[in-house]
Amino acid sequence: MQRRALIACSLLAAPALRAQPAFPQRAVRIVVGYPPGQTVDVTARAYAAALQQAWGQPVVVDNRSGANGIIGAEAVKTAEADGHTLLFGTSGQMTINPAIYRRLPYDTMRDFAPVALGAASRLYLVANKALPVTNLPELVAYAKARPGRVSFGSGGTGITAHLAMEMLAARTGMELLHIPYRGSPAALTALLSGEVQLMIDAGTLLTPQIRDGHVRPLAVSSLERFAGMPEVPTVAEQGFPGFQVVTWSALFAPAATPPAVVEAINAQMQAAGRLEMVLNTVRAGGSEPRPLSTEQFADFVRSELAQWGEAARAANVTAD
CATH class of the missing domain: 3.40.190.150 (Bordetella uptake gene, domain 1)
Known part of the structure; x- marks a missing residue:
């Protein structure tokens, strides 16, 4: 009896199994x-x-x-x-x-x-080398003493880099001036020329500038340091635990x-x-x-x- 019941169950289950075709079919x-x-x-x-x-x-x-x-x-x-x-x-x-x-x-x-x-x-926070700060706490203190007078560039209003910097400003209590450009490369040009003082953007754009010494890295937005650039500390470890933008x-x-x-x-x-x-x-x-x-x-x-x-x-x- 038990054997017949098992056979019956397996027969009932067979159509259901056949109803799930292998993926992908095309x-x-x-x-x-x-x-x-x-x-x-x-x-x-x-x-x-x-x-x-x-x-x-x-x-x-x-x-x-x-x-x-x-x-x-x-x-x-x-x-x-x-x-x-x-x-x-x-x-x-x-x-x-x-x-x-x-x-x-x-x-x-x-x-x-x-x-x-x-x-x-991850994103990198970098500064024009003329800005007299070497890390995030120094930047926060400098910007708080000059509300609305420290500027940052981005590739446009509402893009990741713009909102990430706004997020960082809100978390740290900084009041920064946003200057949007037509794309991140234009914003980088403005940073290098001193037209703006700060920028946060992807590593593909900024790590070559960091390695060549053209900009000063202040922080990386991930919870862990990047193994390829371990000397750059995270935002989180510089006094703002849990901060992460990816x-x-x-x-x-x-x-x-x-x-x-x-x-x-x-x-x-x-x-x-x-x-x-x-x-x-x-x-x-x-x-x-x-x-x-x-x-x-x-x-x-x-x-x-x-x-x-x-x-x-x-x-x-x-x-x-």
Whole structure:
């Protein structure tokens, strides 16, 4: 009797097992909301090559650039929710855009399923060498004695670098003057010429200037020092524990994508992040892979949405 019952159960379970086809069944499209050649695009292509090798199916990167990544995000939001169309999104696209746009055509947590974090990076706070400070506490004291007279440049209002500096100013009690430029390279030129005194931005832009002695590093925004530049202390260890600002790129799927598919992609992304070809590409862009489960990554995105939302409100930054 017991043997017949087990056979019956196995027969009943068989159709359910057959109803979950292997993934992927065809080519996978990874949408990048930015032009070819940008760091997020290069990172996405490294992961795409690793996933294609693992899955035995084509994995194609599709650049849908424009409107601060909004066009690419919309394309994935409305795609079939089966895992074959994914978004390689950025922190700006998925957590800063919701903080600043009054009428954004997508909601990060409602319209997407967070799949896997691909790469996370740090920002560097640097000063023009004429500014008489050598570390963050000295800067805070100097700026507090001159409210509104110490300036910082960024590549534009509402971008990561601008809001990160506003976040740091709010945490430290500094009142700084923001001067936006048309892109981070223009802001760097202004810093080097002394037109502005401070800047915070990605390592890909600033570490060559630091190594060549053109700017003075004051802090790094991650909780740990960067192994490639261990002499630069973190913001947290200079009197502001817990302060952390990171930029990142990651995979998202349309919201209704089956959880089993999302988990399978996450597992393969974590495996890909351990491959030398992916590691080399990610690190060349100043980032590191950060393996997180789907649940951990979803929690991380929620915390990022809250952090950038608070920063945008404090800086009174909005966009149409």
